Amino acid sequence: NVSTSYHVRPRCPGDHRGWVKSKEAQYSTFYTQADFGYVKEQIDELMVMCEASYPQDTSLECSKYLRFCRGRNMMLNFTGLVGRGDNLRYKMDILGPGQIGGYCNFYSERLMKEAEHMSALQSWAPEFRYFVRTPKRPIADGMCDVTIEKPTYIMKLDATVNMYHHFCDFFNLYTSLHVNSTHPSTFSRDNHILIWETFTYHSAFKDAFKAFTKNEIWDLKKFRGKTICFKNVVFPLLPRMIFGLYYNTPLIYGCERSGLFHAFSKHLLHSMNIKPHIRRNGKIRITLLSRGTQYRSILNEKEIVEALLK
Structure with a gap:
């Protein structure tokens, strides 16, 4: 029951007419597009791509369009990264044929x-198109140089320099925790x-990762030239x-208050032990971003600044 599943419920004060046939359909659509209904949709879409017969075998499940995947006892071969330098980002050829399986x-x-x-940040298709069935069990038969025990x-x-874009990463990682729950x-x-x-990962927003892991953040340099086995691995929503969701989100008109976004906010505050800060100073600090680019400029920027300085 959507109405009792969590304490923050969507509100749809806007008119539903012209969008859906009823107010109930408006709520339902918003719940599926921007709330925990979106998580349920990803779970319902999961399909087995690689089926294990025994506990030491590999398994792989993915949602539609390979947007979310999870696997066990999986092999990834990073020997192809030798000699490719340290500037690999948004590349769709990190792996080659047979280097994942x-x-x-x-x-x-x-x-x-x-x-x-088939796009770097839209799905895991660039990687899983090269998935193969290996002749041996990767971990049990010693195919890997290193085996990662932890999930x-x-x-x-x-873009990690931009708060909006980087929080697309954090939000989708949080959503993936629920999909993988x-x-x-x-x-x-x-x-x-x-x-x-x-x-090497650097960002002004790097502390947000503390809500998800207590260990150091790895990059591909750590495993360059090696074949790695993962006992439990998740390829999160992108x-x-x-x-x-969050970027490219088509939302129905007239609704607000997503329980999923509320839960994400609470997760960060709780995991990072951020306490409420009581304001002692009534002064409001305003930062105005002035762009020198052709697009995304504030047309009446001069008037706004003059008004603020009065």
């Missing part, structure tokens, strides 16, 4: 059917995060998916 019943046609969104989240980041330790911070690039 595992021992399982592999449904290759099913996977390739979902590989339509690992592999992330392709948007198959264990009581879902929100444990004892895991690893691997950034899918060779740049920041620029077609009809994704």
Whole structure:
């Protein structure tokens, strides 16, 4: 029941006419587009791409268009990164044929059917198009140089210098925790995060990662030239998916107050132990971003500044 599932409920004060047939449909649409209904949709879409027969076998599940995937006992071969430098970002050829895979019943046609969104930040298709069934079990048969025991989240980041764009990453990582919520330790911070690039991660907003992991942030340089096995690995929802959430979000008119966004906010505050700050000074500080570019400029910027200085 949507009305009792959490304490923050959407509101739809705007008119539904011209958009959907009823007020109830307006609520339902918003819940699916921008609330926990979106999480449910991703879970409902999950399909098995690589089926394990025994516990030591590989398994792989993905949602539609390979926007979210999770796997067990999986092999990734990073030997192809040798000699490619430290400026790999938004590349769709980090892996090559046969450099990702595992021992399982592999449904290759099913996977390739979902590989339509072939773009770096829209899906994991650029990586999983090269998935193969390996002749041996990656971990049990010693195929890898290193085996990662802890759960690992592999992330392709948007622009980390921009708060809006980088929080697309954090929000979709948080949403992915719910999509992957198959264990009581879902929100444990004892895991690893691997950034899918060779740049060393730097950002003014890096502290937000403390809400998700207590360990150092890895990048691909750490594993260059090696074959790595992951016991549990998640490929989270991406920041620029077609009809994704937060960026490129098509929202129905007239609604507000997403419980999912509210939960994301509370998760950050709780995980980072941020306490409410009581204001002692009534002065309001305003920062105005003045752009020297052709687009996104404030047309009446001069008038605004003059009014603020009065």
